[in-house]
């Protein structure tokens with residue numbers, strides 16, 4: 260009896276260690292594209308080390324539970340209201356506190372800080388740098404230089420935040436200076452903290468200037484206070500199309516604009532990436548031709564639903580769904596009537612993917628051809 264207990268005890272320890280390192284089975288499932296791995300990264304969140312309301316290890320645990328690959332605790336450099344209670348002078352501390360937990364949970368923890376200045380230039384995250392303390396300088400240009408000297412990726416946060424500039428987001432000459440000096444690499448087009456924050460202006464600037472399209476939570480509260488997980492909601496985040504699941508590969512992908520922003524079943528990105536995501540996600544199954552119509556099943560291999568409508572002015576010879584949602588990892592049967600009643604061999608529909616924004620505020624046009632099996 261004693262022997263058996265002695266035998267079981269080390270097994271229990273082993274089990275604890277093993278489960279600690281295992282990847283969350285609830286990993287968000289979005290297809291890989293173009294030979295790259297599709298990773299999930301939230302590059303903007305806060306803890307008590309600036310103005311957030313959680314301890315750094317809690318952010319790691321939240322990411323693990325949500326099946327997210329990478330996070331950044333982007334503490335404000337200039338705004339740390341809890342200084343009297345918990346904050347130490349060392350700006351690296353939140354990262355250092357979270358790091359062992361991140362290693363245990365296999366969460367890629369990327370050093371980040373929010374350079375928090377009035378507009379212009381506004382708030383910017385430096386990411387992937389080595390020493391946060393070097394960003395704590397008086398002049399904003401010196402803070403950007405200090406980040407860039409460390410090879411940082413520089414992200415313009417919430418350019419259309421009403422508190423800083425009411426109305427549409429505006430580009431200032433300071434932003435041109437940053438762009439010309441390799442200190443602007445991406446813009447938040449989606450910010451989960453601000454209600455319904457999607458900036459079409461920021462989306463257009465990303466396309467015009469070759470910048471990464473970024474979505475982030477900007478979480479301050481415990482995640483479950485702001486996100487209704489029970490209803491399937493997720494935090495805002497960035498999809499990164501990376502060569503492998505590593506921090507250097509995420510940086511390489513972001514520096515080369517292989518990203519998309521994701522929030523509330525909407526993906527904002529470049530057409531080349533969204534088209535590939537659509538092709539990898541949607542499969543046409545079991546097409547049947549009837550006398551003057553077709554039926555088929557559309558299957559979705561992604562956790563993100565796909566919403567389709569007909570392209571206005573197209574498809575004059577076909578009658579089909581008005582608006583169709585192919586649910587996450589689910590399928591939907593559709594019917595298409597050939598109005599010419601020609602007994603054609605196949606039929607092609609011109610559609611719009613309403614929740615894939617490849618242009619500011621506009622869904623992505625796609626074609627689907629239905630050919631009987």
Ligand SMILES: [Zn+2]
Pocket residue numbers: 373382416417
């Ligand atoms: Zn901010």
Ligand SMILES: [Zn+2]
Pocket residue numbers: 303304305373477
């Ligand atoms: Zn922030």
